Amino acid sequence: MNKIYVVGGIIIIVAIIGVIFLGNNTKAPKNQKESLTIKGSDTEVQLVSALAEAFSKENPGIDISVTGGGSGVGIASLINKEIDVANSSRKIEDSEISKAKENNIDVQQFILAIDGLSIIANPNNKIEKLSVDQISKIYKGEIKNWKDVGGTDKKIVLYGRQSTSGTYTFFRNFVVKDDYSPEMKNMEGSQAIVDAVKSDESAIGYVGVGYVKDDQGNVRNDIKILPVIGANDNAISPLDKEAVQRGEYPIMRQIFQYLAYLPNKDSIMDKFIRFETSEAGQKIIEKSGFYTLTNSDIQQNESLFEKIK
């Protein structure tokens, strides 16, 4: 009888060890495998999925997976050693870079595109334009009615993203410069904000410029995209491509991809980011509504490519 207990116990212990061993083995270094795991920014998820799809068509047999969740999710997963590429619509923080270093992750920055963060309202709202200061006060909760800024007489309803979102963080740090009003509704994704603003006449929201266009690249007519008053007192729309690329639109930003390691030349990661800078990739970026890089951005990426050679 005792023999049975011993044998049974050994079998169970061996099974558990075997399973853990198996699990750890499949987390082999990802450099050399033919797969790419990308996670992060919701602002970028449609764009990067489209890029991945086009890339896969030209390179069959390669596994690429793209998931959203927010820039915070991407960077956290990067630090947790779970993925290869983090999409992030905000710059990675120094504290995050050092946390990654502690896990032996040498984060590389790749600038993907330019985004003109758009402020949107309902088409029935009389509002014509807003200044950065007004936007900040609105999202802090200090300005509560549309009529105080030139719109219809209605209490302003704030829509924003979740704290997982890079857009949330960027907008807060760069425009609001304070905590958001607790009344702000934290929506699940940029599309949820667009849907809400579309049907709520009192709404205001912020989304990446890619989301104010439909999937054919045409500007949506079910929301109002508000021009923002820039440095020279001109109201500039985020749809004004030249103004954005000249840096005149007040709320523009680079959107990034953070790599978990420096890829080997001709590895799948290397090929993918080169594809993103290729003409085909740039076309997809434009079609998705974003803007192509300025020269200084391209130069920054060049230094990354230098390292890969």
Added chain:
Amino acid sequence: MTLIKKQKRFSGYAPYFIFGTTAVLTVGILIGIFAFLFIIGIQAFSSIGFAEFFLNSDWNPNSFHTPSWGIISMVVGTLIVSLLSLIFAVPFGLAIAIYLAEIASPKIREILKPIIEMIASIPSVVLGFLGLLFLAPLVAKVFTLSNGLNALTASLLVAIASLPTIASISEDALSDVSSKFREASLALGATKWVTIKKIVIPAASSGLMAAIMLGLGRIIGETMIVLMVAGNTRAFPQSFLDSVRPMTANIAIEIKEVVTHSLHWQALFAIGLILFVITFIINFAADYFINKNKL
């Protein structure tokens, strides 16, 4: 002779051991869930402090200034949705149960009961989706709000999700009441309704309480519906037409952005621990009610 005896005993003990081990594993899993939640959550408590956690109404771990870790707004959010859902689901569920157990003919009952139970098969993400699409705008129109993402909309949908549980278990409880009671009452001249009201329902009361408790457990644990239609604001809710952010939705939203082992990660497990303890207490109560009248 001894050989045969040994074989018999062998087959007697090995299966016992194997099956017993799996049973132990099952209990171990439950204990494991609690253990993981406890070990990780407790670290959050020690770093954040009970006062800050339980008495502060602002949850803002990624604050521009200092992070705050108060769960009161979320707890109140959970409470409001739970209360509203109960208000809708319990009378509705009991009415259906009474109909099925006392009034409907056996044939109708055979057909209707499974149909009601099929409502439980509707995935909550589908209910949330339909809520977003149809119910929220309806609520907005009825209450002249600018949008329908609030506690009320969420509660209506959560009530629908928990209805089958309450109705089905209540129906079981009512049917279990021995027909002798009903017949005696009718023989004494009482009408059917009086019989139900004064005899059957009180007799089934512990089973009915259990049904309500189990429905409550389902309601408190509901995540997807509240995630999609409750509005998700940090602010302390002041009416049932305000947006709320229940504990379940908060965990589902923030868990993916936290770095493993960070304070925020631990804090979310702490919230999970609280949820676990709440449902444990509710289940204990349900268990008590079920066994109360059992001889």
Added chain:
Amino acid sequence: MKQGLLRERIYFFIFKISAVLGISILLVTLVLLFNSGHSVISWTFLTSHWQHQNITKGGIFPAILGSLYLGLGVMVISFTLGISTAIFFSEYNKNNLVKRILQLTIRNLAGVPSVVYGLFGLAVFVNFFSFGTSLLSAMLTLSIMTLPWVIVATIEAFSAVPQKFRESSLALGADQWQTIRRVVFPIAIPASITGGILGVARAMGETAPIIIVGATFYLSSLPSSIFDKFMALPYHIFILATQHSSPFATSYAAGSALVLIALTFLLSLGSIIIRYHLRSKKDW
């Protein structure tokens, strides 16, 4: 007396209306979904790979496959663990205290919110065992969720086998294990499996745990091992409903929801009908 009758009539009417209302909820749900989504359902929709840029050209096959894989994995794992536990409970255990502990365990496992399972799955399978956000982690997490239902269904099934069957078998010289193996198990297993399948159907509809433990938004190829990433129907619906920017996203979400409901309803309804059939065929 007449007043009492009138009151009764009113109450009974209310109760009847409630039941009708309850059923109409189900119908309304199906009708609304059908309305929004039927235009989208086609053979291509069901069998082709997801096209991200032009969703009208693609289909939800990867999500369907992912959900089916999940369902299969959950069935294997939870049935193995659950049926064994149930057999121990109903056939081998004589101790009352153990009985109460198991009952408490099962009831509590059934009541734990799905998010909390997600947390547990994250901490244990994704992190501690390092399985990562994979099919395996999701299968294991969902199996634990389904465990209580399988156990309860099996215990019920085994209890329904009359004691005299066991006694006759033992009287004929078989030992306990042989009795279970050859007499009780074959009779009880169909009811147990159909009950368990109800639980599996529920697990296939769950979203919160797989958000936490691992589904993806876009996948360029189908999962080939349990350590791979996967797409799944509930997560797909969630994303289409809240995050996709195509104007067709809503109808695609509705279409996917119809497919998911068709799957869960088929499983649930199927097992309910089979169970009913088995019950009526019993001749003891």
